[in-house]
Every structure is written in C-alpha cells, then in structure tokens.
Amino acid sequence: MANDYLLEVKEVSKRFSGVQALKDVTFGVRRGEVRALIGENGAGKSTLIKILSGIHEADSGTIFFNGTEVNIQTPRQAQELGIATVHQELNLVSALTVSENVFMGRLPFTKSAIVNWQKLHKDTEEVFKKLGIQISPRAVVGTLGVAQRQFVEIAKALSQGAQLVIMDEPTSSLSAGEIRKLFEVINTLKASGITFIFVSHKLEELYEIADSVTVLRDGEFIQTRDIHDCTIEELVQLMVGREITTMFPKIQVEIGEPVLEVENLSRTGEFHDISFNLSAGEILGISGLVGAGRTELARCLYGITRPDSGHIYLDGEECVIRKPLDAIKAGICLVPEDRKSQGLIMKMSVQHNVSLAILSRLKRLLGFVDSAKEADEVEGAVSQLRIKTPSVKQIVGNLSGGNQQKVVFAKEALANPKVLILDEPTRGVDVGAKAEIHRLIGAFVQEGGAVLMISSELPEILGMSDRILVMSKGKIVQEFASHEATQEKILSCAL
Ligand SMILES: Nc1ncnc2c1ncn2[C@@H]1O[C@H](COP(=O)(O)OP(=O)(O)OP(=O)(O)O)[C@@H](O)[C@H]1O
Numbered sequence: 001m002a003n004d005y006l007l008e009v010k011e012v013s014k015r016f017s018g019v020q021a022l023k024d025v026t027f028g029v030r031r032g033e034v035r036a037l038i039g040e041n042g043a044g045k046s047t048l049i050k051i052l053s054g055i056h057e058a059d060s061g062t063i064f065f066n067g068t069e070v071n072i073q074t075p076r077q078a079q080e081l082g083i084a085t086v087h088q089e090l091n092l093v094s095a096l097t098v099s100e101n102v103f104m105g106r107l108p109f110t111k112s113a114i115v116n117w118q119k120l121h122k123d124t125e126e127v128f129k130k131l132g133i134q135i136s137p138r139a140v141v142g143t144l145g146v147a148q149r150q151f152v153e154i155a156k157a158l159s160q161g162a163q164l165v166i167m168d169e170p171t172s173s174l175s176a177g178e179i180r181k182l183f184e185v186i187n188t189l190k191a192s193g194i195t196f197i198f199v200s201h202k203l204e205e206l207y208e209i210a211d212s213v214t215v216l217r218d219g220e221f222i223q224t225r226d227i228h229d230c231t232i233e234e235l236v237q238l239m240v241g242r243e244i245t246t247m248f249p250k251i252q253v254e255i256g257e258p259v260l261e262v263e264n265l266s267r268t269g270e271f272h273d274i275s276f277n278l279s280a281g282e283i284l285g286i287s288g289l290v291g292a293g294r295t296e297l298a299r300c301l302y303g304i305t306r307p308d309s310g311h312i313y314l315d316g317e318e319c320v321i322r323k324p325l326d327a328i329k330a331g332i333c334l335v336p337e338d339r340k341s342q343g344l345i346m347k348m349s350v351q352h353n354v355s356l357a358i359l360s361r362l363k364r365l366l367g368f369v370d371s372a373k374e375a376d377e378v379e380g381a382v383s384q385l386r387i388k389t390p391s392v393k394q395i396v397g398n399l400s401g402g403n404q405q406k407v408v409f410a411k412e413a414l415a416n417p418k419v420l421i422l423d424e425p426t427r428g429v430d431v432g433a434k435a436e437i438h439r440l441i442g443a444f445v446q447e448g449g450a451v452l453m454i455s456s457e458l459p460e461i462l463g464m465s466d467r468i469l470v471m472s473k474g475k476i477v478q479e480f481a482s483h484e485a486t487q488e489k490i491l492s493c494a495l
C-alpha cells in the first residue's frame with residue numbers, strides 16, 4: 001500500500017514531573033499539506049513539536065518519517081532528516097547577522113579557511129528571493145522585528161532543505177499585513193511540496209492557510225478534521241470540551257476623571273509628539289502596525305526608556321518617571337509584549353514571579369510579608385485564570401507559553417495599579433483564557449482603574465476599547481470613539 005504520509009506519530013507519550021504532557025498521541029500528516037495543530041494552553045502542542053525536533057525525547061511511542069521509523073534525539077538529527085522548526089520562543093542569535101543565523105553551523109569557507117562572506121551573503125539573498133521577502137543579509141538579528149526574525153527562521157529551514165516545517169505560533173506577534181506575507185510564503189513553499197505543521201490560537205486564520213486540523217486536549221489526541229468541514233464553534237468545542245461563552249464581554253463603565261495625561265511626548269526615532277488623556281474606568285486601545293512605535297511608547301511610560309521631551313501627568317500632577325520603580329510607585333504597571341526578557345524571571349516559581357509585584361503592597365499594608373496571604377492571592381489568581389501548573393511552586397520556565405502569559409498578567413493585575421498598560425495582553429492565550437483575561441480587564445476598570453491597551457488584534461481592540469488611538473510611524477494619526485471605528489477604518493489609518 002502506498003504510504004502518502006510524510007509523518008506518522010504513534011502512541012507518543014511524554015511526562016514531566018507532575019504533568020502528563022502527552023498521552024498516547026497518534027496521528028499522521030500527509031505530504032504537501034498544511035496541518036494546523038490546536039489545543040488549549042498546556043494541551044501539549046509545543047511538547048509534541050519539541051519531540052519532533054529533537055529537543056525532548058518521548059517516554060514511549062514511535063515516529064515514522066517518509067515511511068521509516070526514526071529516532072530523533074538531537075535537533076541536528078531532526079535537521080538532517082529534513083524537519084525544521086520555528087519555535088514559539090525564537091531561537092536566533094541576536095548578536096549575529098541574518099546570514100550567519102541562516103547558515104549557522106554551515107558557513108561557507110574560502111580555501112584559506114576563513115568565512116567566505118561574499119558567498120554567505122549572496123546565498124542568503126538567494127533564499128530570501130525564493131521567499132519573496134526583503135531583509136538585508138548583513139543586518140544584525142537583534143535589530144530586527146519579530147516578523148523579520150521569523151522570516152529568518154523560515155529562510156534557515158528552507159536553506160536546510162527541510163521537507164517538513166513546523167511553526168509554533170508563528171502569527172502570534174505579527175500584524176495583519178505580516179501574516180498575509182507569511183501565508184504567501186507558506187503557500188509558495190507548499191506548492192513546491194513542503195509540508196507544514198502550524199500551531200495557532202487564532203482559529204479564524206486557520207481557514208486561510210490550513211488544509212486540515214489536529215486537536216489536542218490535555219495531552220491527548222482528539223481528532224483530525226478537514227478544516228473546511230469544521231466550524232470555529234466546533235473547533236472550540238473540540239479544544240475545550242465544554243461550551244465557551246462570549247468572547248469580548250465589554251462592560252459599560254462610568255468614565256471618571258483623567259488619571260493619566262500625556263503631553264507632547266517624544267523620543268527620537270521611536271515616537272513623536274504623543275498627547276492623550278486616559279480616565280478612570282476607561283480602556284484606551286492603541287492600534288497600529290508592528291513598528292508603529294506603540295511598544296516604545298509603553299516602555300517609555302513605564303520608565304524603561306526616557307522621553308527626550310514632553311510631560312506625563314498623573315492625577316493632575318506632573319510625574320517624572322526615570323525608571324520602572326518610579327512608575328510602579330506612581331501606580332503605573334506594564335504587562336510587556338516580550339514576556340521572556342521583560343515580564344518574567346523564568347527560573348523562579350509562579351508564586352515568586354506573581355508576588356514580585358504585590359510584595360511592595362503587602363509590605364506597605366502589613367509591614368512585613370505575610371507569606372500565607374501571599375500564597376492565597378497567588379493561588380486565587382492561578383485558579384481564576386486557569387493557569388495550568390501542577391502547583392504555584394512550579395518554575396515559570398516550565399509552563400506552556402500561554403500559561404506564562406497568564407502569569408505575567410496576574411502579576412501586574414494583582415499589584416492593583418491606577419494605570420495598567422497592556423502590550424498585547426492575550427498573545428498566545430487560548431480562547432477560554434482570553435475571555436477570562438478580558439473579563440479581568442473589565443473588572444479592573446469597573447473598580448476605577450484605567451487601561452491603556454496595545455493590541456494587534458483588531459477584534460480585541462474593537463471589542464474592548466472605549467476609545468481607540470491609531471499610531472503610524474511613531475505618531476498618533478487618528479482617534480476613534482469605539483462605536484465609530486471599524487476594522488477597515490483602523491487599517492486604512494494604520495497604513
Ligand atoms: N520542561 C517542562 N517541565 C515541566 N513541565 C513542562 C515542561 N514543558 C512543558 N511542561 C508542561 O507540559 C504541559 C504541556 O505544555 P506545552 O508547552 O506542550 O503546551 P502548549 O499546548 O504548547 O500550550 P501553549 O498554547 O500555552 O503554548 C503543560 O502543562 C506544561 O506546564
């Protein structure tokens with residue numbers, strides 16, 4: 001019998017201390033298809049991918065690639081087989097150039113044993129040409145945005161002659177335009193016979209790119225379906241095994257006095273002449289393309305960087321924020337975009353990460369840290385947000401990506417600030433937890449908090465905000481009241 005499966009996974013299981021991440025997972029992926037892999041946060045998607053890419057070893061089960069049983073023990077072996085992976089947390093070396101990253105471990109040398117830079121850059125350029133994207137081979141990766149870094153990873157996969165490209169949430173940090181570009185690239189490669197496994201929490205987009213979808217729940221294989229035979233509601237049902245209620249439960253809240261006033265704030269090369277007010281009870285959405293200066297503005301308001309000019313007022317008084325501690329003292333908290341480098345201390349437990357932010361409040365209230373109270377608050381947040389962890393003592397680095405995001409959110413929300421700045425608060429978070437985070441944002445403003453929410457997801461911006469600012473090239477180009485905004489209007493301003 002002809003075998004048209006490129007990849008077959010048979011009864012694969014994997015256990016971490018206290019967690020059965022995968023249980024007898026069995027499924028196949030056909031040559032040349034784009035297979036979506038979906039499931040709630042902690043369902044086991046990344047674990048499966050790490051097994052296929054030689055990072056983790058399965059406890060039991062077998063894997064067939066091109067019809068033969070394979071034993072993938074190292075990333076190198078995966079690469080040699082023709083399996084390339086773009087991981088959830090990108091793995092490029094920031095200090096090196098694009099070319100060096102693409103040809104990592106395979107640099108061309110001249111006869112005199114020095115790197116043949118000319119050939120290297122030229123080969124890299126060739127790869128990008130095939131992908132139809134423009135990135136300078138000489139650029140240092142650290143200076144690139146997430147989208148570009150992702151293309152560098154894809155270029156690397158392509159240059160390795162991969163037959164199977166696995167992408168773990170590639171679109172979670174991309175803007176609509178960048179996603180379109182990524183899909184074009186995937187389609188081009190698919191036409192040349194390359195197979196994809198594609199993880200995403202944005203179910204709508206699967207209809208644009210995937211042929212079929214495999215659902216995992218609690219480490220178990222649930223079903224593989226033809227994507228076009230399956231509605232979003234069915235997918236959600238398969239993922240969570242229960243009904244999910246409304247996605248953006250916007251609560252009407254009385255808008256109070258201005259809390260945060262920003263006047264003519266500028267920082268060279270990042271944003272220019274930014275002025276706006278944010279009132280108690282209000283959710284102010286900031287929309288725009290990646291690179292519009294939104295994250296830079298958030299970082300500046302939080303004191304990570306300093307403005308070149310302009311003023312910030314809190315409760316009517318000028319507030320000079322030189323460092324994050326000044327912001328926290330003044331009552332401004334930030335849920336950052338990049339949880340890995342800014343939001344969390346990966347080697348510390350969930351409890352310690354969350355309580356970092358509430359420590360000062362507990363101290364202020366009680367004069368000492370009441371560790372029982374601390375544990376209570378953290379436990380409460382963990383169960384409310386359904387953070388999937390064997391205990392609050394678990395090391396944050398061991399949680400799944402979406403659950404890490406929930407920890408970052410819990411940490412800042414518990415600190416109970418006046419102004420909560422959210423930079424892509426639901427990135428990588430599954431549908432159920434997203435609704436939960438939205439509910440908590442609602443509860444926060446209901447109590448009189450003020451929220452500045454940056455999001456690249458237009459339905460989130462439209463569903464949650466009272467007002468929407470659109471940024472483009474470092475400037476505010478438009479303001480909408482939420483009832484007058486539409487996706488089209490926002491996009492046309494952002495461009
Ligand atoms: N190194 C590890 N040590 C301990 N537990 C782990 C480790 N890696 C993953 N886990 C646990 O295994 C389970 C599956 O995690 P995995 O990262 O595969 O989920 P996921 O489906 O990718 O979720 P997300 O959508 O949030 O990225 C989770 O409960 C996670 O906490």
Ligand SMILES: [Mg+2]
Pocket residue numbers: 045046047088168400401402
């Ligand atoms: Mg994951």
